[in-house]
Amino acid sequence: LKKEANKRIKYIFFDLDDVLYDTTLQYYNARLNAIRAMIEAGLPVDLETGYRILINVIDEQGEYSSQHFDKMLEKLGLAYNSRIVAAGVVAYHDTKLAFLKPYPETISTLLRLRDKGYFLGVLSWGKTIKQWEKLIRLGIQHLFHKVIMFEEIGYEKPVPEAFKVSLKNLKILPSEALYVADQPNPDILNANRAGLITVRIRRGKYRTEEPDSDEMVPRYEISKLSELDEVLNKILKAKKQ
Numbered sequence: 543l544k545k546e547a548n549k550r551i552k553y554i555f556f557d558l559d560d561v562l563y564d565t566t567l568q569y570y571n572a573r574l575n576a577i578r579a580m581i582e583a584g585l586p587v588d589l590e591t592g593y594r595i596l597i598n599v600i601d602e603q604g605e606y607s608s609q610h611f612d613k614m615l616e617k618l619g620l621a622y623n624s625r626i627v628a629a630g631v632v633a634y635h636d637t638k639l640a641f642l643k644p645y646p647e648t649i650s651t652l653l654r655l656r657d658k659g660y661f662l663g664v665l666s667w668g669k670t671i672k673q674w675e676k677l678i679r680l681g682i683q684h685l686f687h688k689v690i691m692f693e694e695i696g697y698e699k700p701v702p703e704a705f706k707v708s709l710k711n712l713k714i715l716p717s718e719a720l721y722v723a724d725q726p727n728p729d730i731l732n733a734n735r736a737g738l739i740t741v742r743i744r745r746g747k748y749r750t751e752e753p754d755s756d757e758m759v760p761r762y763e764i765s766k767l768s769e770l771d772e773v774l775n776k777i778l779k780a781k782k783q
């Protein structure tokens with residue numbers, strides 16, 4: 543019993559998008575600036591219309607298509623115009639890079655948790671190479687003891703096994719691990735099912751989304767990463783009682 547009482551969280555895993563940096567803001571601004579540049583290059587629509595059409599195209603073609611701006615022209619009934627498309631591409635990439643910055647408290651929180659002796663990891667869905675690119679550009683890749691992209695280990699679709707297998711390979715018990723993520727589904731749902739202690743961060747485009755079922759309810763909720771210390775203290779106190 544005493545041993546159980548002394549057991550504490552040793553491992554903290556993070557989701558990436560809208561958790562370690564403001565992905566929502568990054569994409570919003572990149573898209574908006576792309577439309578602005580396309581208008582400047584001759585696209586005959588207003589900003590609002592352009593933005594709306596771009597979002598439609600992304601919904602239809604998927605996030606990873608490279609044809610978004612070409613398709614926009616098509617949707618507007620306009621002839622292909624390489625100057626307009628290139629203007630959009632340049633503004634999009636420049637803005638994306640400019641906003642690929644950690645939240646103000648990301649690095650200090652990670653360093654503090656490392657100093658306290660926690661093992662830090664990333665567990666993320668999404669395209670492996672894209673997620674790695676983000677970590678490297680954010681300049682935080684060295685702060686983690688382990689980075690696992692689920693896609694790379696064979697899980698393209700979110701399932702609890704992705705968590706279970708990742709932790710098992712690291713010889714980590716789910717009950718000793720926190721998972722910090724933004725979405726009730728699939729993040730919190732699958733981590734809960736795998737037995738991790740879940741922490742939802744209310745940030746980004748899913749911040750107002752409410753859980754559809756009990757399994758999507760996180761154990762703890764925070765609004766920024768620096769509140770993790772408080773969560774860890776709470777867990778420690780609860781275990782001591």
Ligand SMILES: [Mg+2]
Nearest residue numbers: 557724725729
């Ligand atoms: Mg997420």
